[in-house]
Amino acid sequence: MQSAPIVxxxxxxxxxxxxxxxxxxxxxxxxxxxxFLIGPSGSGKSTLLRCLNRLExxxxxxxxxxxxxxxxxxxxxxxxxxxxxxxxxxxxLYPHMTALGNVALALRKVQGLGRAEAEAxxxxxxxxxxLGDRADHYPLQLSGGQQQRVAIARAIAxxxxxxxxxxxxxxxxxxLVGGVLAVMRELREDGMTMVVVxxxxxxxxxxxxxVVFMADGAIVETGxxxxxxxxxxxxxxxxxxxxxxxx
Amino acid sequence: MTGWERFTDSFFNxxxxxxxxxxxxxxxxxxxxxxxxxxAAGLAAGLALALVRAFGIRPLNWLIIFVVDLxxxxxxxxxxxxxxxxxxxxxxxxxxxxASWLALTLVLMAFSEEIFWAGITSVPKGQWEAARSTGLGxxxxxxxxxxxxxxxxxxxxxxxxxxxxxxxxxLASVVAVPDILGAANAGVSFSFNPSxxxxxxxxxxxxxxxxxxxxxxxxxxxAWKR
Numbered sequence: 001m002q003s004a005p006i007v008x009x010x011x012x013x014x015x016x017x018x019x020x021x022x023x024x025x026x027x028x029x030x031x032x033x034x035x036f037l038i039g040p041s042g043s044g045k046s047t048l049l050r051c052l053n054r055l056e057x058x059x060x061x062x063x064x065x066x067x068x069x070x071x072x073x074x075x076x077x078x079x080x081x082x083x084x085x086x087x088x089x090x091x092x093l094y095p096h097m098t099a100l101g102n103v104a105l106a107l108r109k110v111q112g113l114g115r116a117e118a119e120a121x122x123x124x125x126x127x128x129x130x131l132g133d134r135a136d137h138y139p140l141q142l143s144g145g146q147q148q149r150v151a152i153a154r155a156i157a158x159x160x161x162x163x164x165x166x167x168x169x170x171x172x173x174x175x176l177v178g179g180v181l182a183v184m185r186e187l188r189e190d191g192m193t194m195v196v197v198x199x200x201x202x203x204x205x206x207x208x209x210x211v212v213f214m215a216d217g218a219i220v221e222t223g224x225x226x227x228x229x230x231x232x233x234x235x236x237x238x239x240x241x242x243x244x245x246x247x
Numbered sequence: 248m249t250g251w252e253r254f255t256d257s258f259f260n261x262x263x264x265x266x267x268x269x270x271x272x273x274x275x276x277x278x279x280x281x282x283x284x285x286x287a288a289g290l291a292a293g294l295a296l297a298l299v300r301a302f303g304i305r306p307l308n309w310l311i312i313f314v315v316d317l318x319x320x321x322x323x324x325x326x327x328x329x330x331x332x333x334x335x336x337x338x339x340x341x342x343x344x345x346a347s348w349l350a351l352t353l354v355l356m357a358f359s360e361e362i363f364w365a366g367i368t369s370v371p372k373g374q375w376e377a378a379r380s381t382g383l384g385x386x387x388x389x390x391x392x393x394x395x396x397x398x399x400x401x402x403x404x405x406x407x408x409x410x411x412x413x414x415x416x417x418l419a420s421v422v423a424v425p426d427i428l429g430a431a432n433a434g435v436s437f438s439f440n441p442s443x444x445x446x447x448x449x450x451x452x453x454x455x456x457x458x459x460x461x462x463x464x465x466x467x468x469x470a471w472k473r
Contacts, residue, residue: 055376055380086380090373096396105392154377
């Protein structure tokens with residue numbers, strides 16, 4: 001576990017107007033590590049995640065991903081983002097493209113592959129999320145769980161060094177959650193580095209290396225899943241764990 | 248003569264219609280050309296302005312909004328008259344055709360810019376974020392992800408507005424353009440009989456009915472695949 005960190009975020013502050021959303025957060029993720037971010041809504045966990053690929057610009061602090069200084073003005077952000085896959089709560093598939101088209105777009109336009117090569121790679125990515133037979137379906141023809149798996153394929157097709165998941169199962173009907181988590185678990189087993197914002201405690205217990213509990217824009221407590229869930233040190237963590245376990 | 252005979256003699260007078268049909272047909276083609284020129288230039292200019300606006304350069308956007316609001320507020324006829332009778336004083340003489348084309352193009356540009364812009368802003372922020380997170384740049388995201396979705400949303404209001412404004416080609420008759428209405432009016436004046444107006448109405452139907460049907464077809468053609 002002691003290899004060079006893939007993600008190194010230091011002293012991240014983020015202000016939205018008068019709101020101080022992140023108050024000096026440090027997050028270091030080692031290669032092949034799966035880090036779970038939990039915390040009450042408004043605690044800043046999604047904002048932290050979005051600072052890692054600069055969908056949000058941190059107000060101050062430093063972010064390094066795979067050795068690239070993400071906040072340096074000279075960094076080609078579009079190039080850097082190919083190394084950081086992101087999956088969103090609301091899938092955000094392009095509705096005017098087939099599943100294959102969704103996955104192939106960045107392969108063609110960002111990586112500059114020809115159509116045939118891009119589509120072959122896209123088809124392979126769809127196979128990895130077990131949707132090879134849905135390649136020519138449009139997003140509206142797929143279930144929520146299938147859409148989210150296409151979104152995962154869209155990200156992994158670019159062969160990122162780290163995957164960010166922003167509440168990937170929150171918008172799904174309960175019976176569709178399993179398929180998405182199964183794909184995430186396979187990614188983990190293939191050695192993908194992952195940062196996951198989610199309330200899927202079962203998945204966290206089974207797959208996470210580390211759980212980070214955030215509240216009010218700061219990290220309250222960090223530890224192995226069984227420590228955090230069975231024996232939380234802070235009162236805020238205990239309160240939060242009690243609350244989600246009741247559900 | 249009964250009332251009915253007076254009516255048919257006034258509006259469906261075969262002799263008068265036969266006499267002025269060629270002029271109306273000429274007017275028909277002139278209207279087609281004028282309408283096509285307005286649609287092509289107006290929509291292209293409107294889309295261009297909306298795309299420039301998407302870059303979010305403040306002073307430029309204020310200018311765009313001002314121009315757009317100006318041409319949405321002014322009645323098309325006023326613009327035509329200003330261009331046709333006003334510009335010669337500034338040393339620029341436009342023909343009736345060019346004045347009408349320019350005026351209606353500016354109006355269609357203004358309205359279509361607002362429609363295109365509304366379409367672009369209606370594409371959810373998540374689409375931008377998903378595309379940018381895969382490394383697509385701003386312009387790439389705009390052209391491959393946002394614009395194709397925006398255009399689909401804009402098709403119904405755009406078709407309606409385009410039809411409404413191109414029907415304004417009838418205003419060109421005011422500045423002596425022999426379009427459908429111009430030719431029909433001339434016919435009425437020479438024959439002292441309103442039947443050419445009936446022909447004109449039919450010509451407008453023949454021209455715009457297919458456009459309306461085409462608009463409907465485009466709407467279905469570009470609906471999301473379900």
